[in-house]
Each structure stands twice: as structure tokens, then as C-alpha cells.
Amino acid sequence: MNLLDLDLEGLTAWFQAIGEKPYRARQVLRWLHQRGAEDFEQMTDLAKGLREKLTQMAQIRAPTLIAEQTAVDGTRKFLLEVGPGNRVETVFIPETDRGTLCVSTQVGCALACSFCATGRQGFNRNLSVAEILGQLWWANKVLGREPGGERLISNVVLMGMGEPLLNFENLVTALSVMLDDHAYGLSRRRVTVSTSGIVPAMDRLRERMPVALAVSLHAPDDDLRNELVPINRKYPLRELLAACRRYVAAAPRDFITFEYVMLDGVNDSPAHARALIELTRDVPCKFNLIPFNPFADAGYRRSPPQTVRRFASELQAAGRIATIRKTRGDDIDAACGQLAGEVEDKSRRVLRRMDRQTAEVAA
Ligand code: SAH
């Protein structure tokens, strides 16, 4: 049993199952996540016998930290190995009033949004709870604490590689540890899940673990969104916006954040802005405009700054809140949409295998 895979509930049940007192779970959770313990011998307030028993029955296994880079603006990127041929990235973004860790949830992503480097790589598998939490575990360890003893990471955004809501159970367990006072103790308002719009899972998240929600909108109509965010064909805008309204009713924040990537000449005209205002009329929301971050053979250009400002002004003139996301860490390919890690792509391999079979049948 890898104890980094368990939240308080799971750990309590596990201790009971091995004949130990349930309160041990709180103690061990604090060792694991607040003090970053790497083995059971460090847990000095557990009796020696129990430490030996745990050493035999359990593991503390985080992904392997392979590399670390720091950008000129202080953004830091960590590369973690999660098995042969597969690596994911996590990014720490320091700001004056907070420190945000951007966490990955899958090795690659199957949703293939046309402007996203992760989407281009295809998909390998979901990350385990230990692999999701392992990013926070490592980053906390490496970053250390502020002189006052405060942690540098005050916010977590699930905006790294992958679609969090397609790894639902592991996401919810990892969130539960992030929010737990015996572990990371983050407030629900400071943990944000970003989704491309998996409607049924948005409803489940609202019921199980309502944290702040960001929705990747990127287009004001279905035709354009089908092209940019192909999952829109399954969950079109009407259904997506209805799910957003349901979510706001239970959310820790009284708005949804709509992310909107600014692609030159594609979705960035004043007419698009006006259509967006109309579309989101009934949803309490804030807009976060993300200047497109380029990667090799992306096939898109970033909207010029004046176009982004004009788009923001249109929204603001209609009484909407719109901010422009600052590009951080792009000199180390750590900006939104640039995370690539290393993905041994199963989806494409399957396709290639099918192609080969088709070719063999034809021959
Ligand atoms: N799969 C989730 C979360 C990960 S992507 C989602 O799509 O919401 C996090 C954010 O980065 C999303 O809003 C995504 O659309 C945006 N993004 C992806 N590629 C980008 C790029 N090349 N430039 C700027 N933003 C990008």
C-alpha cells in the first residue's frame, strides 16, 4: 500500500484494517504531507513496533523528480517521472500576494484541443492519487518555507497536463488531501479545477468536492468551439452553460472563471466579444483572457496586445470582469498550454496499429 494514495478516510480505514487505532491516520497524514516524511523511521511519535510494521506493510512512494528549471521571472518547472517513458510537469508561479502550483492530472490528454501542446501529444493514462499529490509533495519540499514558517504554495490550480474531470475519483481523493487540515489545509477557494467542459463530471464535482471552477470556453459559438475544443461536439455550449449555472449555486466562489485563449484572427474580434457577452448573460462569471502560447508547429499566432486589450474593453464596457493572464515562465516552456513532459502515446499507437491492420487487410 502506497500511503500517498490515501486521504484521511482511506487511511483511517486502512489503519483499522491492520488492527491499529484509527487516530493514527491523522498522525501519519501530518508526517507525510506537512513534514514531507520519506520513510516511517522519521515518524518519531509512533512506537518503534508500529514503525517496523508500517515499513513492512506500506510504502511512501512519490514520483521521481528528474529535473527542475527556473525562468527569469522566478517561475519554476519540475519534471517528474511516472514510469518508463512517461513524464509530467508541474509549475510553481510566485506572485507578490500568493504562490500558485499548477498541477497535472493525466499523462497527456485525449481531448486534442487544436491549440494545446499537451493535446498534440496524445494520451497515455490517468495519474494516480500519489502522482497528483506527489507534485505538491515535491514542490513543497524543494521550495521550503518562508522565514515565518509559511508555505510558499498558497493556491493550487489543476491546469497542468490533462483533463482533471476525466480522472475523477483520483482527482477527488487528491483534492480531499489538499483541503485537509491534517495535510495541506488549503481553502476551497484557493483550489481551482479547470475543465474543457465535461458536463456530467461538473455536476458530480459540485456534489462531491465543490472547489473553485474554471471552464475553458475559447469560443462564443458551437461551430468555432467544435473546431478548437472538439469535446464540444459531445457537450455543446447550451449544456455547458447550464452546468455552469448549476455549479455556481454550490460553489465556494459565487462565479465561474471562463478561460479564453486569444488566437490571432480566429476568436479575437469585437464581434466575438459581443457574442460572448450575449452567450454568458445568465452566468455569474469572470473572464480570464490567455494570450496564446506558441509551441512547435502550433499553427496559431498570439493575438497582438492591442487586440487583447480591445477584447477585454468590450467585455468591461458590458459590465463584465475581464483580466488578461500574464504570461509566466515561457522561456522554460512552462506557460499555459506549453507543458509537454514526455508521453508514450497510447491513443495514437492504437490508431497506428489500426492503420497497419487496415493496410494489411488491403494488401
Ligand atoms: N484540460 C483542462 C486543464 C488544463 S489546460 C482545460 O482544458 O481546461 C489549462 C488551460 O490552458 C486551459 O484553459 C487551456 O485551454 C489553456 N491552454 C491550452 N493550450 C494553450 C496555449 N497554447 N496557450 C494558452 N493557453 C492554452
Ligand code: SF4
Ligand atoms: Fe486537454 Fe485541456 Fe489541452 Fe484541451 S486544453 S487538450 S482539454 S489539456
